[in-house]
Amino acid sequence: MPELQVGDRRVMVEAGSNLLDSLLGASIAVPYSCRAGSCQACLLRCLAGEPLDGKPEALDESRRQQGWRLACQCRVVGDLQVEVFDPATDGIRADIQACDWLSDHVLRLRLLAQQPLRYQAGQHLLLWTDGGIARPYSLASLPAEDAFLEFHIDCRQKGVFSDAARQFKVGESLRLGALSGGALRYDPDWQACPLWLLGAGTGLAPLYALLREALRQGHQAPIRVMHVARSSDEHYLANSLAELAHSHPQVQLELIEAAALPDFLATLRPASRQTTALLCGRPETIETVAKRLYLAGLPRSQLFTDLFLPHA
Structure with missing residues (x-):
C-alpha cells in the first residue's frame, strides 16, 4: 500500500x-x-x-x-x-471595496487585489474566506476597464460560503486562489457573426463581462442577450444591460422568467448558421437550452457552455 x-x-x-x-x-x-x-x-x-x-x-x-x-x-x-x-502564503490578499445587494439574493462583491492579476473575461477565480472556505466564482469585471474584481454571489440557498458572504463588510479581506480558464471567451474572429449570450441566474456574471469585451473590440453583428431568472425581481442586471442596449444598437436584451422558459425555447431558432452561442448557469437550465439550440441547427462547434456545478 x-x-x-x-x-x-x-x-x-x-x-x-x-x-x-x-x-x-x-x-x-x-x-x-x-x-x-x-x-x-x-x-x-x-x-x-x-x-x-x-x-x-x-x-x-x-x-x-x-x-x-x-x-x-x-x-x-x-x-x-x-x-x-495555503491561502495565507500561496494566495493573494484582496480587500473588499464594495459589497451590495443587486437583488434580494444576489450579492455584488468588488475586491481590490494587492498584487496585479492578469485575467480575461470568462475566467473563474477561487475565493478564500478568513475561515478557510474556498469557492470558485466567475469574474464579472473587465480587466481593460475595471480596477476592481467583481463577482455576483447567489445567496438564495444556504451554504458555508454564501452564509459567510452575507456577513462581508467593506475593508475586510479575502484571499485569491487559482485562476482557471472557464469554458467561455470572446474571439475577435466572431465580430461579423451573430452572438447569443444566455445566462441563468448568476450565470449572467461572466456573460456581462464578455458582452462588454465584445463591444470593446467593436463587435458589429447583432448581440442577443438573454437572462433567465426565477422572477422579474431577479433580473438583477436589467438596468445595466438596458443602458448598454440603449447605447449600442446591435444589442438586443430579453428578460425571461423561468416559468416562461419552455414557451421561449419553442421559438428559439438561430437566424444564421454563423451564430455563436455562449451559455452559462446551472446544468438543468443550460443543458436544456443547449439541446434546443443544437436541434434547431446550431453546430456544436459554435455552442459554448459553462455549467455552475453544485458543491459536491
Whole structure:
C-alpha cells in the first residue's frame, strides 16, 4: 500500500485510490467543490512522488512544472508527499471595496487585489474566506476597464460560503486562489457573426463581462442577450444591460422568467448558421437550452457552455 504524507501526517492508502478521497478519509482538510477539475479548489503541490493525473490539461504547464495538481483528478499509485494549498502564503490578499445587494439574493462583491492579476473575461477565480472556505466564482469585471474584481454571489440557498458572504463588510479581506480558464471567451474572429449570450441566474456574471469585451473590440453583428431568472425581481442586471442596449444598437436584451422558459425555447431558432452561442448557469437550465439550440441547427462547434456545478 502506498504511503501518503502531508506535513507530519503519514497514512497508508489503497493503491489507485482517489487522492482527494484519501486525504479526506484521513481527516486532512482539503477544500473542494465540483470534483470535476473545473473549480480548482482542491489544488495541492506534490513534493515527492507523482500521482496518476486523469486531467493534466486542467492546469497550465507552468503550474504543473511547479508540482501543482488537482487532488480530485489524481490517483495514488505510489508513495506520495503533498502540500495543500495555503491561502495565507500561496494566495493573494484582496480587500473588499464594495459589497451590495443587486437583488434580494444576489450579492455584488468588488475586491481590490494587492498584487496585479492578469485575467480575461470568462475566467473563474477561487475565493478564500478568513475561515478557510474556498469557492470558485466567475469574474464579472473587465480587466481593460475595471480596477476592481467583481463577482455576483447567489445567496438564495444556504451554504458555508454564501452564509459567510452575507456577513462581508467593506475593508475586510479575502484571499485569491487559482485562476482557471472557464469554458467561455470572446474571439475577435466572431465580430461579423451573430452572438447569443444566455445566462441563468448568476450565470449572467461572466456573460456581462464578455458582452462588454465584445463591444470593446467593436463587435458589429447583432448581440442577443438573454437572462433567465426565477422572477422579474431577479433580473438583477436589467438596468445595466438596458443602458448598454440603449447605447449600442446591435444589442438586443430579453428578460425571461423561468416559468416562461419552455414557451421561449419553442421559438428559439438561430437566424444564421454563423451564430455563436455562449451559455452559462446551472446544468438543468443550460443543458436544456443547449439541446434546443443544437436541434434547431446550431453546430456544436459554435455552442459554448459553462455549467455552475453544485458543491459536491
